[in-house]
Amino acid sequence: MAMKEKVCSHHQKVSPDVASSRINYVTLPNVPDTTSIHAIEIQSPLPEKLKKIRTHKTSGIINTGYVPDSEEHSFIKKLPMSVVDQNTSFQSHSKETVPTITVETSVTPQDPAHWKDSLPIEDESWSGSGRASNVYHTIQRLVQAFAERARRVKEKIVQTPTPSPTSSLNEEENEKQHDRPRLASLIQNDDPSAANDWMEEDKGIWYCRMSKQLLLSFPRVLDPQSKVYISWLLIVTLCFVYNAWSIFLRAVFQYQTPESLPYLLSFDYFSDAIYIIDMVVFKVRVKYLHEGFWVEDLAATRKNYFKKTMFKMDLLSLFPLDLLYLVYGFNALFRFPRMLKVQTFWEFFNRMDAVAKSPYVVRILRTLIYMMYLIHLNACGYYAMSVWEGIGSNDWVFQGEGNAYIRCMYFATKTATSIGKNPKPKNEYEYIFMTFSWLTGVFIFAFLIGQIRDIVATATQNTTQYHQVMDQMVRYMRHLNLPENLQYRVRLWLNHTWEQQKTLHESKILDSLPMKMKTDVAINVHYNTLVKVQLFKNCDKALLRDLVLKLRPVLFLPGDNICRKGELGKEMYIVNKGLVQVMGGEEGDVVLATLSEGSVFGEISLLGIPGCNRRTADVRSKGFSNLFVLGKADLWDALEHYPDAQAILKKKAQTLIKQNEDREKLASGSRKKIEAETIIRDPSRTPTPRLLKTVLEVVHPNSMCAQLFNKKRSSAPVLIGDRSQNNLLPSPRLRASSVSGVGYLSLNTKQDGFLNLKMPSLSQKDDKVSLENFLNKTSEDIAPKAIKELLHRVPTLPHKPSTQSEVIRNLETEEKVIWERLCSHEDLIKSSAASLDELPMMGKPPTGSGLELQLPYKPAEANSCLKTEEKLAREEMCSHGNLITSPVDEPLNNGCNSSNASSASEQYNIEEEDFLSFSEYHKYKQLPQLQQSGFCSTGYFFESEFK
Numbered sequence: 001m002a003m004k005e006k007v008c009s010h011h012q013k014v015s016p017d018v019a020s021s022r023i024n025y026v027t028l029p030n031v032p033d034t035t036s037i038h039a040i041e042i043q044s045p046l047p048e049k050l051k052k053i054r055t056h057k058t059s060g061i062i063n064t065g066y067v068p069d070s071e072e073h074s075f076i077k078k079l080p081m082s083v084v085d086q087n088t089s090f091q092s093h094s095k096e097t098v099p100t101i102t103v104e105t106s107v108t109p110q111d112p113a114h115w116k117d118s119l120p121i122e123d124e125s126w127s128g129s130g131r132a133s134n135v136y137h138t139i140q141r142l143v144q145a146f147a148e149r150a151r152r153v154k155e156k157i158v159q160t161p162t163p164s165p166t167s168s169l170n171e172e173e174n175e176k177q178h179d180r181p182r183l184a185s186l187i188q189n190d191d192p193s194a195a196n197d198w199m200e201e202d203k204g205i206w207y208c209r210m211s212k213q214l215l216l217s218f219p220r221v222l223d224p225q226s227k228v229y230i231s232w233l234l235i236v237t238l239c240f241v242y243n244a245w246s247i248f249l250r251a252v253f254q255y256q257t258p259e260s261l262p263y264l265l266s267f268d269y270f271s272d273a274i275y276i277i278d279m280v281v282f283k284v285r286v287k288y289l290h291e292g293f294w295v296e297d298l299a300a301t302r303k304n305y306f307k308k309t310m311f312k313m314d315l316l317s318l319f320p321l322d323l324l325y326l327v328y329g330f331n332a333l334f335r336f337p338r339m340l341k342v343q344t345f346w347e348f349f350n351r352m353d354a355v356a357k358s359p360y361v362v363r364i365l366r367t368l369i370y371m372m373y374l375i376h377l378n379a380c381g382y383y384a385m386s387v388w389e390g391i392g393s394n395d396w397v398f399q400g401e402g403n404a405y406i407r408c409m410y411f412a413t414k415t416a417t418s419i420g421k422n423p424k425p426k427n428e429y430e431y432i433f434m435t436f437s438w439l440t441g442v443f444i445f446a447f448l449i450g451q452i453r454d455i456v457a458t459a460t461q462n463t464t465q466y467h468q469v470m471d472q473m474v475r476y477m478r479h480l481n482l483p484e485n486l487q488y489r490v491r492l493w494l495n496h497t498w499e500q501q502k503t504l505h506e507s508k509i510l511d512s513l514p515m516k517m518k519t520d521v522a523i524n525v526h527y528n529t530l531v532k533v534q535l536f537k538n539c540d541k542a543l544l545r546d547l548v549l550k551l552r553p554v555l556f557l558p559g560d561n562i563c564r565k566g567e568l569g570k571e572m573y574i575v576n577k578g579l580v581q582v583m584g585g586e587e588g589d590v591v592l593a594t595l596s597e598g599s600v601f602g603e604i605s606l607l608g609i610p611g612c613n614r615r616t617a618d619v620r621s622k623g624f625s626n627l628f629v630l631g632k633a634d635l636w637d638a639l640e641h642y643p644d645a646q647a648i649l650k651k652k653a654q655t656l657i658k659q660n661e662d663r664e665k666l667a668s669g670s671r672k673k674i675e676a677e678t679i680i681r682d683p684s685r686t687p688t689p690r691l692l693k694t695v696l697e698v699v700h701p702n703s704m705c706a707q708l709f710n711k712k713r714s715s716a717p718v719l720i721g722d723r724s725q726n727n728l729l730p731s732p733r734l735r736a737s738s739v740s741g742v743g744y745l746s747l748n749t750k751q752d753g754f755l756n757l758k759m760p761s762l763s764q765k766d767d768k769v770s771l772e773n774f775l776n777k778t779s780e781d782i783a784p785k786a787i788k789e790l791l792h793r794v795p796t797l798p799h800k801p802s803t804q805s806e807v808i809r810n811l812e813t814e815e816k817v818i819w820e821r822l823c824s825h826e827d828l829i830k831s832s833a834a835s836l837d838e839l840p841m842m843g844k845p846p847t848g849s850g851l852e853l854q855l856p857y858k859p860a861e862a863n864s865c866l867k868t869e870e871k872l873a874r875e876e877m878c879s880h881g882n883l884i885t886s887p888v889d890e891p892l893n894n895g896c897n898s899s900n901a902s903s904a905s906e907q908y909n910i911e912e913e914d915f916l917s918f919s920e921y922h923k924y925k926q927l928p929q930l931q932q933s934g935f936c937s938t939g940y941f942f943e944s945e946f947k
């Protein structure tokens with residue numbers, strides 16, 4: 001309280017009336033905002049259990065706290081430390097003390113003008129709301145406690161109660177312990193006996209429920225794969241094993257004495273009781289499959305059991321042969337029928353084999369039991385022989401030393417395994433016994449040990465396969481003398497894949513399952529990742545099911561390139577685990593984005609966005625990353641039916657494209673200046689030849705292609721296009737092409753601009769492609785704005801002067817009509833369409849088509865000329881920077897490769913689209929009519945002009 005002397009202390013006595021009920025708040029009028037409260041001292045009877053204290057400053061509420069009756073210090077805890085510091089103190093109080101509140105502030109005593117009296121004000125409205133809030137909080141806590149109790153009771157009902165009564169009682173005890181303080185806190189003010197009553201009542205209800213539940217929880221019918229049934233089978237199996245072991249043991253050895261007999265008999269009859277319960281309660285309730293349905297009718301399951309051989313065996317196993325005890329005395333062999341329960345023993349192991357997590361452990365256990373039992377029988381036989389011949393009568397028989405069973409087991413094991421030296425048999429009986437024992441031993445080794453080996457081999461099959469693959473791979477890489485680093489990476493990949501999947505053939509494992517089950521498994525495996533994929537957030541479950549089977553898991557190592565900018569996109573990826581980086585910038589060293597679990601990438605080049613069929617960025621793996629790959633065809637198969645997902649993907653792709661374009665524009669801004677300087681310095685730079693110009697250089701001058709290309713062009717610009725579809729420029733050419741079965745209509749401008757109109761629905765399977773067809777389909781993909789713009793620039797068409805205005809008028813609604821009109825344009829048809837109409841992927845041009853008439857050579861001539869012409873053309877093109885190339889489809893024999901192609905692209909500034917045309921040329925050049933006509937471009941192709 002040292003501070004008290006330095007600061008102004010304000011003591012305010014609250015009127016007894018107020019004190020007895022509550023202290024509402026203390027107002028410190030005219031205290032500047034900067035004033036900080038150092039301490040609050042309360043002297044008060046605080047007669048109620050809970051008190052709410054609010055201290056106010058003129059600028060607003062400073063604090064709120066509850067003061068329980070006996071725990072003044074909890075008030076301190078509930079106040080923020082900035083307000084309550086070590087100077088705060090609460091004095092003990094008695095009911096007679098008039099409450100006093102002292103507030104210490106940093107206002108110095110020299111500033112008394114700042115202070116007026118602090119008044120404890122009885123605020124009725126607040127008082128009311130305080131009471132309401134107390135009631136509200138109490139109710140809330142009660143509701144929570146009841147909800148909690150209801151949940152626990154519900155759990156008890158749903159869960160099968162623990163079989164051990166002690167443990168359930170303990171649980172109950174724990175529950176009560178747990179409940180006590182909480183419930184007691186809720187009823188702390190009430191009579192404690194009420195709480196006890198409540199607990200007693202609760203206990204009663206609980207017992208009642210438990211017993212009811214136990215009765216009700218026993219299933220009417222049993223699933224043969226259920227835990228309950230298999231556990232029961234285990235109990236029966238143990239009884240069977242006891243009988244199988246003890247019958248011969250007791251019959252041969254002298255373990256059944258008058259002293260041990262009562263115990264042995266009680267074990268015997270206990271196992272008999274289990275056999276009976278098994279038949280009466282369990283086996284009759286096992287449901288079975290009939291015509292593909294589970295039969296759950298109790299009468300039917302009973303009937304089904306009675307029909308089985310198992311029932312007869314079970315019945316025989318209970319045959320009371322031991323009644324003969326009464327006649328012949330206690331001979332354990334009279335219990336021999338109990339051995340007939342062996343079917344249950346087999347059933348148990350078969351069921352375990354089907355449900356166990358490690359089935360090979362179950363198999364080994366069964367084999368071991370067989371082995372031990374055979375040795376046990378052998379030991380019993382040896383002892384029986386010894387007794388028969390007389391114990392210790394010769395060197396071979398049991399000498400009567402030590403524990404008889406252990407010594408005989410030792411002898412039997414030595415014989416069965418042929419390990420160790422056995423005493424030589426002395427007479428024929430002993431020879432026969434030894435022969436039989438050795439045969440048994442051979443059987444044990446040949447059959448049982450062999451079985452164990454198989455079991456172990458199956459269990460470790462995957463590991464063995466992995467080692468084999470690894471060894472082969474290492475040998476192969478050494479043989480090829482691959483760089484150390486690459487060898488290391490391959491080994492790392494194999495290692496990591498094995499660590500993660502414990503198999504290198506994951507997909508093969510599922511192949512044996514039916515499709516539906518495969519889907520279920522795949523959904524389960526990939527579910528956690530798929531739910532994180534934004535794209536699939538709200539999408540149809542059926543789409544997920546469609547997609548999930550098509551996902552192929554792949555693993556990438558740190559620093560691996562997943563895809564490279566400029567490659568043709570064939571797959572899309574989903575990040576399952578790890579991080580991948582999208583790289584950009586001039587050098588490809590700027591991280592544009594880091595994608596984590598659930599992110600999708602590689603979709604832009606698959607979506608058929610005009611001009612975007614190539615990867616827009618490098619993507620590489622940051623650490624180890626597990627991805628799912630989805631092929632282009634699979635993606636489209638799925639998206640075709642789910643336009644929403646398609647729209648989301650396209651929207652995202654467009655945003656990314658725009659982002660990247662903006663970034664590139666920014667970067668190229670600074671680059672342009674330097675380029676300009678270079679051009680000025682080097683005016684002798686070869687002008688970039690256009691593709692068609694190059695083509696004309698290399699094809700035979702008399703070929704139809706050359707003739708078509710060299711036709712005098714009209715000076716009137718006709719069709720205009722630009723990739724961005726909003727900056728249209730004059731163009732003399734219209735070109736339709738098919739690239740890998742996907743149609744394109746390109747409006748080629750002099751400035752290399754293309755309006756690429758993609759027609760994805762046109763597949764390679766279409767054996768006939770007509771221009772109308774082509775245009776009609778294409779028209780659906782063309783932005784109306786682009787067409788409008790396009791047609792504005794088309795000068796009046798000579799044969800249909802009204803077309804343009806008509807077309808524009810009907811544009812929004814009738815795109816198809818416009819295109820039909822365009823197609824019906826005479827010039828277009830005259831120059832190529834009529835013949836191309838019928839130009840199929842293969843076969844001859846139709847009789848009467850224009851094309852046929854225009855063949856430059858007679859077929860025989862053409863054939864002889866073609867080779868040279870083509871050769872020349874190719875050589876020529878290669879010398880033009882290897883224009884002929886096939887960057888994706890097939891490697892060419894002519895020595896041109898894609899790196900040359902890209903250099904050609906740089907040199908001549910040739911459009912990507914042109915490359916495709918040229919690569920496609922190789923595919924189609926075999927078509928006789930194209931060869932003959934000297935066409936040098938995509939499969940079906942025409943170039944024309946509007947005059």
Ligand SMILES: Nc1ncnc2c1ncn2[C@@H]1O[C@@H]2COP(=O)(O)O[C@H]2[C@H]1O
Pocket residue numbers: 563569582592593600601602603604605606614615616617618619656659660
């Ligand atoms: N700026 C970016 N941010 C995030 N991802 C991008 C970006 N640019 C490209 N990508 C992704 O990287 C992928 C590279 O291949 P795609 O062009 O097929 O699809 C691309 C997009 O999925």
